[in-house]
Amino acid sequence: MANTLDDVVDRALSVLDEFGLEFCSMRRVAGALGVQPSALYHHVANKQTLLSLMAARIVADVEVTGDVAGSMTRLRAAMLAIRDGAEVVATAAAFRLEVSATEEALAQQVGLDVARTLLIYVVGHTQSTQLHRQAAEVGAIALDPDLDDSFERGLAIILGSRD
Template sequence: MALTAGQIVEAAHGLVTRYGVQDVSMRRVAGELGVRPGALYYHVPNKQEMLRRVARRVLEPLHEVTDEPLALLQRLRQLVLALPDGGDLILIAYSLDPELPPVPALRSGLLLHSCTPAEAEETAAILMRYALGALAVEQNSLLFGQSDPAASVRYERGLLALLAGVRNTVSSP
């Protein structure tokens, strides 16, 4: 049976789920698949691209969503926090792929709130940077045994403040 990119991403996703991003390597994925590491490079050029594809797979439920921006980013939080090192995974992937879900759906939602295309583009980038940073901090705190019961409230308040700022900017003369 021939190796496929989908099999590589599936194996990498399983390893990220079990061990976290830092413990996933091309060699480990190859071992999981029972092939030599060189066999992976025909389908995936490097670890970063493999992780980007894993992130796209994780975020697939956010690909074409019609939720309001706040609800969409709350769903992002659920998906990210469900995965060990999910914040780190998505940060890596977003730095490589600024069109990672939920960005297109987020821009579409912002356009429905009277944003121009340029404002929607900029606001989506700001919201993603805030959300991913907040989620990475929250998840790393959890990994180090520092539970923060107010984390979800702070996350939502930050998003609401950013969205209110967008509404004020758009409605200002």
């Protein structure tokens, strides 16, 4: 049975969650699907395209509402739900691999400059949190219990500056 694009993205996210972004190669995704790497190119042009699709899937269920702080907290949770999820989203955003529906929806609520500032903050803080948690898991550092609260304080600072 042939794999669909959804199958490829699903499996890529599984590989990402198991091995991290550093080891999420086209070859590894193909192996997880039981196909040759060349078979992936029937669905995606290159790894950057796959990363873009993975990023879109990670944030797909995040609805941006008038509760901007709540929306950003949901975005953070979506990225934290998968290993290196924030790094994938950051990579896709930095290289403008897709038009960000999240950015567009957020800009409608707070304007483009604040939207971009919020997204840089949320993705950056989430990347830092993921790296910190991974280091703590392997015993390299002690887990900082203030990560979640510091995120909320930062959001309040950014959103408070709009007034």
